[in-house]
Amino acid sequence: xxxxxxxxxxxxxxxxxxxxxxxxxxxxxxxxxxxxxxxxxxxxxxxxxxxxxxxxxxxxxxxxxxxxxxxxxxxxxxxxxxxxxxxxxxxxxxxxxxxxxxxxxxxxxxxxxxxxxxxxxxxxxxxxxxxxxxxxxxxxxxxxxxxxxxxxxxxxxxxxxxxxxxxxxxxxxxxxxxxxxxxxxxxxxxxxxxxxxxxxxxxxxxxxxxxxxxxxxxxxxxxxxxxxxxxxxxxxxxxxxxxxxxxxxxxxxxxxxxxxxxxxxxxxxxxxxxxxxxxxxxxxxxxxxxxxxxxxxxxxxxxxxxxxxxxxxxxxxxxxxxxxxxxxxxxxxxxxxxxxxxxxxxxxxxxxxxxxxx
Amino acid sequence: xxxxxxxxxxxxxxxxxxxxxxxxxxxxxxxxxxxxxxxxxxxxxxxxxxxxxxxxxxxxxxxxxxxxxxxxxxxxxxxxxxxxxxxxxxxxxxxxxxxxxxxxxxxxxxxxxxxxxxxxxxxxxxxxxxxxxxxxxxxxxxxxxxxxxxxxxxxxxxxxxxxxxxxxxxxxxxxxxxxxxxxxxxxxxxxxxxxxxxxxxxxxxxxxxxxxxxxxxxxxxxxxxxxxxxxxxxxxxxxxxxxxxxxxxxxxxxxxxxxxxxxxxxxxxxxxxxxxxxxxxxxxxxxxxxxxxxxxxxxxxxxxxxxxxxxxxxxxxxxxxxxxxxxxxxxxxxxxxxxxxxxxxxxxxxxxxxxxxxxxxxxxxxxxxxxxxxxxxxxxxx
Numbered sequence: 001x002x003x004x005x006x007x008x009x010x011x012x013x014x015x016x017x018x019x020x021x022x023x024x025x026x027x028x029x030x031x032x033x034x035x036x037x038x039x040x041x042x043x044x045x046x047x048x049x050x051x052x053x054x055x056x057x058x059x060x061x062x063x064x065x066x067x068x069x070x071x072x073x074x075x076x077x078x079x080x081x082x083x084x085x086x087x088x089x090x091x092x093x094x095x096x097x098x099x100x101x102x103x104x105x106x107x108x109x110x111x112x113x114x115x116x117x118x119x120x121x122x123x124x125x126x127x128x129x130x131x132x133x134x135x136x137x138x139x140x141x142x143x144x145x146x147x148x149x150x151x152x153x154x155x156x157x158x159x160x161x162x163x164x165x166x167x168x169x170x171x172x173x174x175x176x177x178x179x180x181x182x183x184x185x186x187x188x189x190x191x192x193x194x195x196x197x198x199x200x201x202x203x204x205x206x207x208x209x210x211x212x213x214x215x216x217x218x219x220x221x222x223x224x225x226x227x228x229x230x231x232x233x234x235x236x237x238x239x240x241x242x243x244x245x246x247x248x249x250x251x252x253x254x255x256x257x258x259x260x261x262x263x264x265x266x267x268x269x270x271x272x273x274x275x276x277x278x279x280x281x282x283x284x285x286x287x288x289x290x291x292x293x294x295x296x297x298x299x300x301x302x303x304x305x306x307x308x309x310x311x312x313x314x315x316x317x318x319x320x321x322x323x324x325x326x327x328x329x330x331x332x333x334x335x336x337x338x339x340x341x342x343x344x345x346x347x348x349x350x351x352x353x354x355x356x357x358x
Numbered sequence: 359x360x361x362x363x364x365x366x367x368x369x370x371x372x373x374x375x376x377x378x379x380x381x382x383x384x385x386x387x388x389x390x391x392x393x394x395x396x397x398x399x400x401x402x403x404x405x406x407x408x409x410x411x412x413x414x415x416x417x418x419x420x421x422x423x424x425x426x427x428x429x430x431x432x433x434x435x436x437x438x439x440x441x442x443x444x445x446x447x448x449x450x451x452x453x454x455x456x457x458x459x460x461x462x463x464x465x466x467x468x469x470x471x472x473x474x475x476x477x478x479x480x481x482x483x484x485x486x487x488x489x490x491x492x493x494x495x496x497x498x499x500x501x502x503x504x505x506x507x508x509x510x511x512x513x514x515x516x517x518x519x520x521x522x523x524x525x526x527x528x529x530x531x532x533x534x535x536x537x538x539x540x541x542x543x544x545x546x547x548x549x550x551x552x553x554x555x556x557x558x559x560x561x562x563x564x565x566x567x568x569x570x571x572x573x574x575x576x577x578x579x580x581x582x583x584x585x586x587x588x589x590x591x592x593x594x595x596x597x598x599x600x601x602x603x604x605x606x607x608x609x610x611x612x613x614x615x616x617x618x619x620x621x622x623x624x625x626x627x628x629x630x631x632x633x634x635x636x637x638x639x640x641x642x643x644x645x646x647x648x649x650x651x652x653x654x655x656x657x658x659x660x661x662x663x664x665x666x667x668x669x670x671x672x673x674x675x676x677x678x679x680x681x682x683x684x685x686x687x688x689x690x691x692x693x694x695x696x697x698x699x700x701x702x703x704x705x706x707x708x709x710x711x712x713x714x715x716x717x718x719x720x721x722x723x724x725x726x727x728x729x730x731x732x733x734x735x736x737x738x739x740x
Binding site for chain 1: 390577580584610611614615618619644650688699700701702703704707
């Protein structure tokens with residue numbers, strides 16, 4: 001939290017001029033917008049995994065995560081222009097879970113956009129979700145930026161329609177990690193055709209920001225940190241020098257640059273991946289994990305979860321991670337180096353050494 | 359980082375001591391269960407300074423009415439609190455918003471006040487003098503006028519600090535008060551004898567069960583820390599445990615917004631949090647403006663807890679049992695009441711039975727030091 005205060009203070013101080021992105025000097029930033037009034041912020045909450053136990057009883061821990069993110073987002077000064085919810089509002093796609101999740105989300109004092117997650121989708125193929133949140137993919141323009149929301153968690157028709165005796169089983173098979181019965185995510189041909197058409201009318205120098213649930217890149221197939229037709233989607237974004245993809249699903253901080261496209265993940269409000277077999281001394285609803293993290297129970301249930309507020313500065317994303325009981329982090333695009341950088345951990349001598357797996 | 363520097367100071371202290379041919383560290387050796395008292399380099403202890411500090415601590419002339427001293431709210435006969443008051447009474451019976459924490463073992467805290475807005479005992483002692491609901495002075499000048507002219511003080515300040523007249527400032531005054539407070543350490547409780555000295559019979563069977571709950575199902579130890587060689591019963595951190603803030607939930611956006619829009623000075627915060635109950639409940643957020651700190655307060659030590667009722671930062675819980683019930687409910691005093699949005703991730707329902715709650719209360723009673731054992735049962739703690 002400490003880092004966040006500094007970031008916020010700097011941010012307020014320099015609002016409209018330059019975002020606080022750590023040690024990045026002003027001179028290094030070429031403002032794509034001549035008019036600084038086009039700079040704005042939005043907030044991003046993701047992966048709440050609201051889970052019904054029985055009747056009106058829901059997993060308390062996941063509820064608290066979403067409630068806290070919403071309450072803190074409502075306190076932001078200056079106010080964000082809108083909020084995005086990045087998918088996996090529900091755990092098993094049930095109406096009760098989506099309803100309960102919306103009940104908490106609706107406390108937001110801002111307009112919000114929703115992204116489809118696989119946990120929202122594979123029970124009824126997004127039917128009830130649509131009633132609550134509208135179309136599965138769409139685009140809109142805001143202050144000179146073209147925003148696109150994709151449903152990136154689709155998969156083959158055969159797997160979706162012909163393989164499972166019940167909707168519940170289909171949902172559970174897609175929710176499992178390292179599950180040989182699972183299937184890789186994809187955006188799909190129909191949606192790619194729509195995206196091609198949608199982007200045709202967008203000027204090439206317009207910043208384009210895509211919101212998806214899965215990463216539109218290939219990271220780890222077993223956990224579906226993966227989109228099978230990622231290259232085809234990336235090709236559609238190729239004409240735009242300022243292209244950004246913001247994704248959920250991974251419950252951890254990731255960033256990457258592939259040619260013109262900057263990738264940034266967001267944190268979950270529910271739990272982090274991976275995680276130790278912890279939350280000791282109480283019943284845990286944490287999904288079964290195939291790889292344990294070698295660390296002790298951190299005691300704070302909000303540990304390694306969070307939400308983010310995002311500076312849309314000169315057409316690029318500066319991602320500020322608000323991390324509970326932890327030091328906040330900022331990952332911002334650096335025009336000089338041409339890729340996103342963590343304001344704290346970018347220097348090799350300041351990186352945290354990787355953990356050793358035994 | 360602060361913790362690191364603090365450790366460095368301690369280490370430096372030990373190195374110096376070692377250099378003096380294996381002399382003992384300054385001051386008496388700590389009681390069972392407690393680490394050595396950390397003495398700041400710039401304020402070494404001397405018996406004369408401690409005596410001067412005690413006199414200052416008890417001097418009621420440092421208030422507008424001439425009736426309130428430090429000891430008014432930190433009375434030795436009440437284990438250095440103003441028990442059974444829930445919040446402290448200053449001049450003209452004006453009340454603040456917070457429960458007087460005991461001076462006993464305060465020296466081990468890394469920050470002072472419930473919201474940690476002060477970094478040291480020296481700095482802390484400056485503020486009640488000028489708080490409008492405590493001692494009410496407009497500034498510290500009346501104190502300096504007294505200590506520079508009162509013959510006994512003149513003599514003592516000359517002897518302790520080698521200073522007279524204008525050379526005496528609040529630095530010397532607060533150093534003396536802090537030196538006195540650093541002598542108020544108390545361990546050697548039945549728990550200490552059981553856990554650190556291996557006296558198996560120092561705790562009753564019920565208290566032993568309570569200790570097991572304290573470490574396990576009750577999750578108490580995660581914040582009220584017990585280590586292998588010492589037990590401060592605090593993590594020196596700040597947590598929203600659902601006290602106070604639960605009453606102002608609807609007003610948090612407005613109250614927090616004021617702090618986010620304009621940063622208050624330290625003295626403004628000092629006055630505001632003690633005179634405005636609603637602002638007080640923002641807790642450490644008023645100091646740091648960090649969302650993590652909304653409604654959070656410092657983890658108090660549990661030493662001598664049974665003789666310092668009532669409890670929590672606002673004294674809102676009269677008995678130890680009420681505190682256990684509050685935690686057992688997952689951060690609400692009345693079961694079923696709404697949990698606040700910013701509740702610490704460590705607080706959740708504990709599923710303790712009535713018997714287990716009794717066991718925990720009994721364990722709390724094993725944390726009383728012999729110096730204060732005679733106060734047991736006088737404050738209605740259970």
